[in-house]
Amino acid sequence: MSRPSHAEIMAGVERIVRDAAPLVDDHERREVFPEELVRRACALGLPDLVVGEPTCAEPTSLFCGAIERLATCWLALAESVHLQTLAACGLAEFGSEDLRARVLPKLATGDLIGANCLSEPPAGSDLSLIETAATRHGDAYVLNGVKSWVGHAGVAGLLNVYARTSNAGLGGITCFLVDAGADGVQVMPRVAKMGVRALPTAQIRFTDVAVPAVRVVGRVNRGMVVAQSFFIQGRLGIAACAVGLAQAAMRRAVTYARQRRQFSSEIMGFQGISFLLADMSVEIEAARQLLHRACRERDAGGPDTELLAAQAKLFATDTAMKVTTNAVQVLGAYGYTTDEPVERWMREAKLLQIIEGTNQIQRVAVASRLHKFTGEN
Structure with a gap:
């Protein structure tokens, strides 16, 4: 059976986002795991982009683009698909032929979490x-x-x-x-x-x-060698989650700023607000470009994959924390209530700075590479 094309995967992701959106608030409040949606995302072939044979030019970029889109709707869903993929990485690269044949297809399709x-x-x-x-x-x-x-x-x-x-x-x-x-x-x-x-x-x-x-x-x-198989992908996936979360927060802040009127004007027209929103836009796009630069390096098997993945995770998650915090500020008192999703996004962004290697650890990884630079680098 042929794998879905780039367009088919992203169209499938859009359908999942559409079906997930009405569930987010209720499932987060009641702590309900969206298992069916996770299986649907896996069935699109998302884990296969990372652990299967490449069928497109830039599979890691496509995977991270899909994770970003899911995260604009629901971080728990995006992170779950990301975790499912990481659970398959070690087995795909280091598992015996028998284990790969029996177990890997179930992980890749989401039939086995x-x-x-x-x-x-x-x-x-x-x-x-x-x-x-x-x-x-x-x-x-x-x-x-x-x-x-x-x-x-x-x-x-x-x-x-x-x-x-x-x-x-x-x-x-x-x-x-x-x-x-x-x-x-x-x-x-x-x-x-x-x-x-x-x-x-x-x-x-x-x-x-x-x-x-x-x-x-x-x-x-040699288990740490196995673990290394998902460390880099883990950083890229979390960076994608962060870009999606930040994008959602900026979108909500812009919408609010265009609707909210004070002193007979949209608050979007006030420089203090508009500059905040402009900075959000620039920083999110910079994070996205750094992420996909790292993805391309990984797909090409380049020597700077580890460095770029650490940089992407560090910058994207710090950006998500800053953007979501500023989104709450733009919404003012309304942003501090549970009626608005920006307060949840701010809480969620904090997690992304911690998991898959804290941002302090990412800085250690980046700094360690600087020691190897020469004046000609």
Whole structure:
């Protein structure tokens, strides 16, 4: 069966946005996961753009463009499709032929929801502190430990669990493919978050969970190599979410500024407001262009992919935070009420500065590359 074209994918995304829009406020309030919409987005072929064989010139740009559009409507939906794609990245690149054949198509189509289990209570940015242990017993490993901040916790059927198989720091981590329904897997209560409440996040506890050795992804003690397969894509996807969120906030601020009248004039005509809106427009477009520059570098296999992805994630998410905050300011007291979506967008933008590597970590990544520059660079 042929894959959808660029136009067909974006037309499908528009249909999803149309159907999602009436659900956002209710689902965010009641913390309802939009599983059917996530499956529809995956069925369009979005994860395949990242983990499948390329069928267009710039698949990463197309993926991020679709994620941006979804995020203009509903960040939880966009981020969920992004997480689903990340859950497939390691398996696509490092999984055995048997695992790829049996599992990857289900992840790519959304028939099986996936999750990455990497962070732990003591191990956030410093993954060398991972304590979850995997001990070899015959032809299986037994896992014990706790994973934190697991997106899709409670709805995922498949977990990529990164566990310690030796004491060699980052060189002692292995990736395991674990069924979420296996004996000893316990999803803890949802984390009460400031925003993105429709996307479930929780700790997952593993108690004597038996995992067949054939479900190791990649090589034993080389789990960080597997994780690297989604780190860059993770930064690009979050940057796309940030651009979409900022675009939505600017659109609402402009609409309000053209409708709101004070002193017999639209407030859009006041320089203090118009300059805020002008800066929003410039910064959003700059973030978008940097993101797609990074996407093109990734698709070309270029040497600056890691640097550009860090720059894009850093700039786009900082831009989203600034734009959403200023959108609340433009709306004034109305922007501070739950009747307006800008207050939710401001809360959601804060998350994007934290996940997939905090923006402080992105600055470390960018700065580390500067040390390698010469006067001729």
